[in-house]
Amino acid sequence: MENECLSQLSYDFGKLFENGENYDTIIQTGNGNNRKEIKVHSLILYARSSYFRTALSKNWVNREGGIIKFKKPNISPKIFNYILKYLYTGKLDFNGYKPIDLILILVAADEMNITGIVKYLLQYLVDNHQNILQNDPVNILQNILHHEVCSQLREYCLDYICERPNLLFNSEKYLSLDKSLLLALLDRKDLFMDEIEVWNYLIKWSIAQTSIIHNIENLTNWTSDDFNLLKEVISEFIPLIRWLSISSTEFIQYVIPFKKILPENLIEEITCYYNNSKPKLSLPNLPARKEPLDSILINQKHLSIISNWIDDKVSEDIDCIMIPYTFKLLFRATRDGFNNEKFHELCDNKGAIFVVISLPNSSNLIGGYNPLDWKPKFDKRHGNNWWKTSKSFLFSFTKNTSKGVISRISRVNSLKSDKAILYNEQFGPGFGGGPDLVLSNNQLYCKSHSTYPDSQSFISAGLTKMENYEIDEMDPSDLFSYRDFTINKA
Template sequence: MEAESLLQLSYDIGKLLENGENYDMIVQIGTGNNIKEIKVHSIILYARSLYFRTALSKNWISKEGGIIKFKKPNISPKIFNFILRYLYTGKLEFNNYKPIELILILVAADELNIEGIIRYLSQHLIDNHQKFLQQDPVNILQIILQHDACSPLKELREYCLDYVCERPTLLFDSEKYLSLDKNLLLILLSRNDLIMDEIEVWKYLIKWSVAQISTTLNIENLSNWSSKDFSLVKESILEFIPLIRWFSISSIEFNQHVIPFEKILPKDLIMEIKRYHLDSKPKLSLPNLPARKEPLDSILINQKHLSVISSWIDRKDIDYLRIPYAFKLLFRATRDGFNTEKFHELCDYKGAVFVVISLPNSTNLIGGYNPLDWKPKFNKSKSYENNWWKTSESFLFSLTKNTSKGIIRSISRVNPLKSDKAILYNEQFGPGFGSGPDLALSNNQLYCKSHHTYPDSRLFISEGLTKMEDYEVFQIIRKK
């Protein structure tokens, strides 16, 4: 009854905004050809926004014929209409707005001090930042950077930068990459977690720098460049030189891709890098920046996840800073198909592996570690029966998908009394764990019958069938 009354109240007050009846205030918003005047009710704005409460109680306003006149040129009509609808009805509907418009709504809500929009829209943007970045990474990052003073955007900014650093091709292979703002590129290249080979960083930087001064210069034909061309590119690239991890570029890569551009680099830099590659123990004056993190072929996990999983593999209490393993993607369901035959074709007899699973509408990933091979224990005729392998080192786990605020994690190691059935092999299943099974994948379904072998997995794996969104399998290779 109460809920129905509140819905009716929201509807009735919303009608006042639509028809403008008994208005006592006109707000002029936008600039240029995008100016609009909207009839509103000052008492509602006063009650719902601290900004308007202050504005209407001070000498910020003027009146004409008893009507309050108020100008807000820095907010567009579409953005302001969203805010007014919330102030009048309490409703927040994001579906009809593009990601950049939602960011601008958040900026406007921060200026107008409308806590309800800030709280819910901030979370919506964070929850969907991966999808939004895939649509338009350049413009979204640049609009966030332009409004760096907006406090609610700071958390989103870190989420987005983390996501792009983990998947740099999303940005660097974008059609709009060459129009990337210089300050944003400086931020990205200064980060240690930008997962790119350093020679690729250099190539993209050259491509960007040349595009800032000319659309006709051909980086494949430097013989046609004039001395002025070299000089302009040198000036364009100057601030980026200290951010390049020069000693992470091999001598072959340096000679092939850097030396042709030596006219745009300081001579002492060229000499020092050459000395570094010729001398086994060179004395360096250049800062030796740490190498960037290794590339990871995954759409589900990042280096922070790997740090946790690696520490669990080695039974360490602290997450690794330098991960002692390399990880090779063997299988991705959305790429290779959800059928079990393909899984066994790509993942059997590969040694230690781990699987990570994404479920729809879940903020967590789940998975399992198999220190053995996935392979039949008996002859081929029994491969469609349950084959169990014994190990005390396997485990199941849960990790939060987003890692910007740290990782909430859970692990369930194998019950020592049940370790003889730790790993399940059956050609009708994909990855399998436990006697229940405790976790087994079949086509696009996750199946759990019990938690006998991995008892703590009941905290993050539900019994029954659960549809999967995707899963990946990685081979684990210890670094030499």
């Protein structure tokens, strides 16, 4: 009954806002051709908002013919209308609004200290940051760049862009990126791009900031003034380039043509490096960036957790930069087929690997780590072949990492480690003597949790249809080798 009454009250106030009957206030929003007057009721705004209690007070109010006139030209009519509707009805509905509109609503609501909108809309945008970046990442990033209320959202968006930089740099709009935003991106160690790509995109962006109209492919027509203009724009970015991650061939082809914009001693220092000398670089010797992760199921946070489990570290200690392993995708079911034979063709005798599984209608991923080769112990005709190890484990974690990663692990029962890994050419990857987890074509099967007892909290007994699964090969990474520092080789 109470909810019905509140719903009716919200509806009635909403109709009052729509028809504007008995209004006593006109709010002038927007400017130019996008200017609109909205008729409202000062009593409702006064009761619902501390901002309007001040703005409509006797000391500030401006009346014309008995009507309060209030101007807010920096907020568009569409955005202001949403905020006013919330103040009248107490309802929030984000459906039907473009991501950029929601961000403008957030910024405007924060400016007017309307915490009810800020709290829920900010959480909504954080939870959906991956989706809102898909169509217009440049515009989204530009609009959240300088607003403090967007700081949390900004970090999530930058993390996502660093993992998928092509989303940003394949857009023609990237040429209009704010300089401070591009500086922030290139300063990050987790920007997963080849360094020569970073350089080439930087050159194109820098030229777009000048009046240079010559062809970048032919520099013979460039004047000294052209190079000086480019040098002035690009100078702040030079220390952010990982120069030693660029091969000698790439350096000669793409960098040397622009040597006039580089510090004089840089060419000599890098040439010494290519000649196997150990130059003392005048610029910071920054760690190499990572290569993009070839996965549609997991991200760097998941990899960091798996790496910590392998090394018996605390799983909550997430460091997406210093992951001590390289990962190479061997198998993806939606690409290679839900086929046991194909799994063995691509994954047998590859060394340590891990499996990640996505199930329909589930917010979690499950999987397992095998530190051994996947191969038969005896003749393949013997059916089940079990391998002994105490280092394997089964795991589960959340797909969406925007609220952090909820992770669980089940290690081997020490009394049953002789059946930790199951090999059978008739099936896909298998774990435990139950079996605790075995994949076959597009199905997952668990009979019991005997070898990995804690897995009962995240793996259900019986048959389950799979949505997708991936298998990655992993090897120790040389964190101290500058040129060869990679992750997730595609």
